Amino acid sequence: xxxxxxxxxxxxxxxxxxxxxxxxxxxxxxxxxxxxxxxxxxxxxxxxxxxxxxxxxxxxxxxxxxxxxxxxxxxxxxxxxxxxxxxxxxxxxxxxxxxxxxxxxxxxxxxxx
Amino acid sequence: xxxxxxxxxxxxxxxxxxxxxxxxxxxxxxxxxxxxxxxxxxxxxxxxxxxxxxxxxxxxxxxxxxxxxxxxxxxxxxxxxxxxxxxxxxxxxxxxxxxxxxxxxxxxx
Numbered sequence: 001x002x003x004x005x006x007x008x009x010x011x012x013x014x015x016x017x018x019x020x021x022x023x024x025x026x027x028x029x030x031x032x033x034x035x036x037x038x039x040x041x042x043x044x045x046x047x048x049x050x051x052x053x054x055x056x057x058x059x060x061x062x063x064x065x066x067x068x069x070x071x072x073x074x075x076x077x078x079x080x081x082x083x084x085x086x087x088x089x090x091x092x093x094x095x096x097x098x099x100x101x102x103x104x105x106x107x108x109x110x111x112x113x
Numbered sequence: 114x115x116x117x118x119x120x121x122x123x124x125x126x127x128x129x130x131x132x133x134x135x136x137x138x139x140x141x142x143x144x145x146x147x148x149x150x151x152x153x154x155x156x157x158x159x160x161x162x163x164x165x166x167x168x169x170x171x172x173x174x175x176x177x178x179x180x181x182x183x184x185x186x187x188x189x190x191x192x193x194x195x196x197x198x199x200x201x202x203x204x205x206x207x208x209x210x211x212x213x214x215x216x217x218x219x220x221x222x
Contacts, residue, residue, distance in 0.1 A: 001159075031208050042199065043157075043212045058209075092157070096208045101147055104157040 002027050002097040006105030013083055013112050020079045021108045023093035028073035033094040034066070037107070043092065049076045083112045115140050117202045119213035126190045126220055134185040134216045136174075136200030145203040146183040147210070148174055152196045160185075160198070170194070190220045 003026040013019050023032060034046040047055040047068055055068040069077045080087050090107045097103050116139040126132045138144055148160040161169045163176040163183060174185045183200060200213040 033208060033210075042214045043210075045209055045211075048207060048209065094210075101159040101162050102208065102210060103159070104149075106156040 002029065002095050002103050004093060004095065004103055004105040006093055006108060008108055009106060010109040011111070013110065015084050015112055017083055018079055018081045019083065019110060020077050021091050021093075023076045023078070023105055025074045025095055027097075029095040029097075030073070031096060032070065032076045033102070034068065034076075034078045035092045035094060035104075037090040037092065039088070046078070046091075080110065083110075085112045088112045115202065115204050115211055117200050117211050117213035119198075119200055119216050121216045122214065123217045123219070126218070128192055128220055128222050129189050132187050132190040132194070132218065132220075134198050134200075134218065136183045136185065136213055138181050138183065138200075138202050140181075140202055140204070144176070144178075144181075144183075146174075146176060147201040147203070148172070148183075148185050149199040149201055149212075150196050151199070157199070190218075192220050192222060194218060195220045 005024045007022050032049045035043045036046050037043045045058050046061045047057045049055045049068050049070040051070045051073050067079045088111050090109050092107045093105045094102050118137045147162045149157050150160045151157045172187045176183050197215050197217050199215045201210045204211050
């Protein structure tokens with residue numbers, strides 16, 4: 001299956017600032033997915049990133065708050081903008097791999113203070 | 114509406130006892146379902162998917178369309194099975210997954 005490297009693994013940020021999370025895959029993939037896992041909650045899809053086009057956001061998530069880049073078939077970034085304590089979550093990227101379902105990165109644990 | 118329900122937040126079982134994690138779904142199309150597991154301090158990983166009909170680490174899950182269920186079962190729980198388990202439903206052809214709330218399994222000796 002694909003190997004995903006996600007960084008940073010964790011960060012503590014001041015409210016009002018922004019953090020960019022990187023996701024690198026060891027093979028070319030068409031779609032990359034960004035999820036959020038709030039404390040004690042399940043995973044919620046934020047957006048789907050397709051190379052060469054704008055990301056598609058799920059209900060409740062907007063581009064101004066979570067801008068996504070997808071410059072090539074192996075890399076994507078998610079930015080959490082103008083952060084507030086409510087943004088404290090684990091953010092994960094995911095890709096589909098043939099015969100292995102969907103593979104997830106190790107996550108970025110974000111704490112906003 | 115598409116929905117995945119895992120009614121049990123916590124399941125505590127003794128080692129060697131059978132374990133069953135419930136998952137019910139609501140989906141208008143032909144469902145594709147997955148079980149994911151997250152061990153302590155590890156990333157989320159695929160346990161099994163219904164289309165492959167495999168048995169992984171002794172776990173099996175059968176899709177029951179009549180009952181809209183995809184329960185995960187293991188006849189004899191082991192301590193290393195202690196983890197968080199998520200049932201997930203593929204909601205479109207682009208790969209969007211909808212996750213259940215998760216069930217924390219604790220296997221005690």
